[in-house]
Amino acid sequence: xxxxxxxxxxxxxxxxxxxxxxxxxxxxxxxxxxxxxxxxxxxxxxxxxxxxxxxxxxxxxxxxxxxxxxxxxxxxxxxxxxxxxxxxxxxxxxxxxxxxxxxxxxxxxxxxxxxxxxxxxxxxxxxxxxxxxxxxxxxxxxxxxxxxxxxxxxxxxxxxxxxxxxxxxxxxxxxxxxxxxxxxxxxxxxxxxxxxxxxxxxxxxxxxxxxxxxxxxxxxxxxxxxxxxxxxxxxxxxxxxxxxxxxxxxxxxxxxxxxxxxxxxxxxxxxxxxxxxxxxxxxxxxxxxxxxxxxxxxxxxxxxxxxxxxxxxxxxxxxxxxxxxxxxxxxxxxxxxxxxxxxxxxxxxxxxxxxxxxxxxxxxxxxxxxxxxxxxxxxxxxxxxxxxxxxxxxxxxxxxxxxxxxxxx
Numbered sequence: 001x002x003x004x005x006x007x008x009x010x011x012x013x014x015x016x017x018x019x020x021x022x023x024x025x026x027x028x029x030x031x032x033x034x035x036x037x038x039x040x041x042x043x044x045x046x047x048x049x050x051x052x053x054x055x056x057x058x059x060x061x062x063x064x065x066x067x068x069x070x071x072x073x074x075x076x077x078x079x080x081x082x083x084x085x086x087x088x089x090x091x092x093x094x095x096x097x098x099x100x101x102x103x104x105x106x107x108x109x110x111x112x113x114x115x116x117x118x119x120x121x122x123x124x125x126x127x128x129x130x131x132x133x134x135x136x137x138x139x140x141x142x143x144x145x146x147x148x149x150x151x152x153x154x155x156x157x158x159x160x161x162x163x164x165x166x167x168x169x170x171x172x173x174x175x176x177x178x179x180x181x182x183x184x185x186x187x188x189x190x191x192x193x194x195x196x197x198x199x200x201x202x203x204x205x206x207x208x209x210x211x212x213x214x215x216x217x218x219x220x221x222x223x224x225x226x227x228x229x230x231x232x233x234x235x236x237x238x239x240x241x242x243x244x245x246x247x248x249x250x251x252x253x254x255x256x257x258x259x260x261x262x263x264x265x266x267x268x269x270x271x272x273x274x275x276x277x278x279x280x281x282x283x284x285x286x287x288x289x290x291x292x293x294x295x296x297x298x299x300x301x302x303x304x305x306x307x308x309x310x311x312x313x314x315x316x317x318x319x320x321x322x323x324x325x326x327x328x329x330x331x332x333x334x335x336x337x338x339x340x341x342x343x344x345x346x347x348x349x350x351x352x353x354x355x356x357x358x359x360x361x362x363x364x365x366x367x368x369x370x371x372x373x374x375x376x377x378x379x380x381x382x383x384x385x386x387x388x389x390x391x392x393x394x395x396x397x398x399x400x401x402x403x404x405x406x407x408x409x
Contacts, residue, residue, distance in 0.1 A: 016037065019037070024061045024062055033068075047077075048075070048080070048081055051066050051078060052084075054066065055088070055324070056325060060093050064097075067082070068097070070104065071100050076105060076107050079109040086113045087113050087116060087330075087331050096140065096144050099117070103144075103147065103152075110152065115145075115200070117141065117142075118142055118146060119200070121138040177204060177208050178241075180204070181250070185246040187247060188358075194355060195269075195271060198355075199331050201271070202331060202351040202352070203331060205351060206273050206275055212240075212252075212408070216403060216409050219238055219239070219396065220393070224242070226391070228242065229391035229396060230389045231395060233260075234262070235254060235255045236253075236256065236395070236399055237253045237254070238400075244355075250351070250353050251354065252352070254399055259343055259344055261367065261368070262341055263284050263339050263341045263365045264363060265336065265339045265362050266354075267360070268354045268355045269335050269355045270352055271332065271352075272331070272332060272350050275408055276328055276406050277328070277348025278325060279342040279345060280325060280326075282341050283339070284319065284340065285319050285339075286339055290339075291359065294360060302385060304371065307369075308374065315365055315370055318339065336358045336359065349403065349406060360376065360377070361374045
């Protein structure tokens with residue numbers, strides 16, 4: 001685990017890495033690890049980086065030890081990776097310990113994740129029966145998050161809890177999740193705010209199974225939504241709610257059994273939350289610009305069977321930048337300019353909130369074959385292509401049955 005020993009000899013980073021390894025192996029106590037970190041000037045950066053890499057590797061023992069260090073030695077730079085861990089809802093660690101660490105750090109960076117946790121624990125859930133252990137655990141988690149928000153100064157605990165409750169469906173006629181969506185507007189000119197708003201949206205809807213089921217079933221009664229549902233080689237998607245005039249469209253993505261490593265971008269920015277399954281998620285760096293305005297010639301190259309012959313030059317400029325594992329509960333936002341790829345496991349389903357179109361086309365690349373091709377919006381595609389990817393009622397019903405078997409709805 002040595003970060004620097006091979007080049008520089010034993011460094012402060014090596015001391016920290018060795019202490020963490022010993023703590024995980026039981027050769028040192030967590031208290032001893034805390035002592036090592038408290039005496040190191042480079043502990044903050046090391047802890048933050050190691051939290052991130054441990055999450056990618058799903059090294060839960062390391063995360064547990066590092067969270068304990070963060071509770072004892074609150075460091076601002078650790079707030080962001082801890083908030084990311086909280087968003088993942090990892091069952092292998094104590095999420096209440098993560099909240100305790102965020103409370104100790106008291107950074108505003110953690111506020112969105114803490115609010116989402118309050119909303120999740122306020123929404124109806126199949127495992128939270130009234131008076132049961134699950135309900136009590138949810139209440140403890142909700143109280144801990146509300147307390148953290150109060151400590152940070154984001155809101156009074158009572159205010160936070162009351163603010164979360166109205167968005168859950170109510171049998172007594174209160175405001176429903178769909179009412180909330182009917183009033184929601186997302187402005188993607190402020191990317192950070194739009195990302196926070198749409199991540200919150202997919203978290204809320206995914207935590208509200210009754211509403212998610214209703215949205216899926218309503219598609220059969222709404223031909224305008226069914227007409228937008230599509231089937232592709234790597235995924236099928238159902239359009240659940242369309243409000244692009246207010247900045248968002250909600251889709252359910254059901255990945256097929258085909259798995260290919262195909263870097264691509266999107267014509268729009270979006271937020272996504274994994275419901276079942278998972279995937280290896282890789283971001284890429286493109287040297288230089290891929291797009292130089294409209295390109296009428298690109299309309300000739302719309303499939304892997306007829307790739308753009310000019311694409312080889314672009315593929316040579318593409319390199320992997322970051323890889324992480326997205327598991328159920330993972331939630332992220334991606335800008336339309338980002339190039340990424342998702343290599344899925346069977347039965348992967350995700351909830352996807354996209355924004356309005358920001359460019360006329362997107363790209364799909366096959367690095368193994370050394371080819372790329374383009375995707376345009378429905379209005380700019382040939383009629384044959386539109387017919388080819390249209391879902392239709394029978395396919396929709398088959399996919400709906402699959403979602404029921406998977407327990408998504």
